[in-house]
Amino acid sequence: MNAPLAEFVRFFTEDKMMLHGLLWQPAGKSRVVALYVPGMTGNFASPQEMNGFVTPLLEAGYAVLAVNLRIVSPPGLVHSRFEDCVPDLAAAVQFLQSRDFTSIVLIGDSLGSARCTYFWHQQKPESVQALVLLAAVPSPYEEARQRWNETERQRFDGHLKRVRELLAAGKPQETVFYPEFQPGRGIALSAATWLNTFGPPPECNASTVKFLPEVTIPVLVLHGEKDEISVPESARAVFDAASAAPRRDLLWADAGHFFFTPEEAMRYSRPLADWLRSVAQP
Template sequence: MPADGDAPAPAVHFWGDHPATESDYYAAHGAEGEPSYFTTPDEGARRLFTRAWRPRAPARPKALVFMVHGYGNDISWTFQSTAVFLARSGFACFAADLPGHGRSHGLRAFVPDLDAAVADLLAFFRAVRAREEHAGLPCFLFGESMGGAICLLIHLRTPPEEWAGAVLVAPMCRISDRIRPPWPLPEILTFVARFAPTAAIVPTADLIEKSVKVPAKRVIAARNPVRYNGRPRLGTVVELLRATDELAKRLGEVTIPFLVVHGSADEVTDPEVSRALYEAAASKDKTIKIYDGMLHSLLFGELDENIERVRGDILAWLNEKCTLSTSLQRDITVE
């Protein structure tokens, strides 16, 4: 027991102290999984902290879902709630902490080269899908916020047949004019970043306050022991501006089937940008859902009934695509 005046010990898990272990929590929700590390195969040999969540054995998953978290976040706190939901619904999910995030290598929240981060994630995803037990399973991308932008970059850098589809949750696929630094600030930031790329000096609003609607859930989000709470680093901001500018120019090249979900009241990423993606994408199979009054954290920070609604839409979309993929494979086999 803490002495009078001492702060209580922080919770080990986002769900609290019970169940006491991750495996018990997974089992209680009809899933199983484990953490691990992945070492990239290139000359740099960077280590990524990874997690897997699967349907409980002996069930075979319907598909593989490769998940990417957002800026400053990680895969070990509230992000797990969606992965566990999908696992108990029949999908095997895999994710890695981005470089500079969570328990992966690198200076906290420093992402000077998003293309390198994309390459690291892609190496991990391809290593997972190459396993014998995953042969023939459709593969989906799933990204939240900055992770949505990364999913689109992965799609644009890989053969179209590699992915059965993508779920984009409040994606940062272009910096909105509403929040983009006005000219000439981007040019100034780019110049200064050449000399001090790791400097954490870019002013920003409290993302938890702007993202999470339910006050009690803001407290839980803030307790994340590996969440980055500092100001954005110059090099990271400049790289995000560069990468999202690239995406903005290439939205018409997007051909992957996708579902994009966004809250109409999101102040972190702009729902109008998601509408622009939907309108510009060349994808023949595309769906957009804008939820009235919801904020950025659609899958944790909202009222429970709102979360159930968004989860239900995502699950229905994934199940539909799995059915289509199975039918297509059956037709090919018959031919």
């Protein structure tokens, strides 16, 4: 497929962090833009295939901004704070408003779902008209527990016990490796970040379902039937949590958690474009 052209943009947060993004514009001028917020790494360019993802949205008349979050810069995810998503997304919204977009749809991918939900809960910007939770996780902690057996759950609880001991000992920056949080994928994080982003909801804000009951704009939960990370039970938990939304929909795509090819990406974005037409006309 021919890759749609995008504008490389940059903007600054209130605390002077420079963020980058790609802005795609449809053929005709649109006042409605989809703000794509990436998953765990905060990097929109990896691993997802964005050219295929944005194409149906552009064809439907929507602009798309995919943003990198501050955690793509040193020291990265290892020493990150989940709550930093708020100034990052506030800066993205302000940038879009400076480009004369009047209506914004937040699209949170994987952990981005928790970021978008928390951001809306904290700021409730009037320009944000809808919330799309794509391959969403209830929270990293709850998502993993739905995948794991009891032995794996107990192993991770032991890991968090060690993390809490490091924090109590005044060692929040000490790096701790966990060998397989996701299938075949270990993660090394500081003790502070483990609890801040991967701890149980009472101890952290990195949770879609913790704040979603207070969201009062339309919500779409768009989930892959073959999602190997956030299993279908996660999608149902997220959907059930959107109890205050004036409209909520749960749609299934013939896809996994990641979209590596344009064809896989469009399995998500085609139904997304159809849904957007019903809540935010371009």
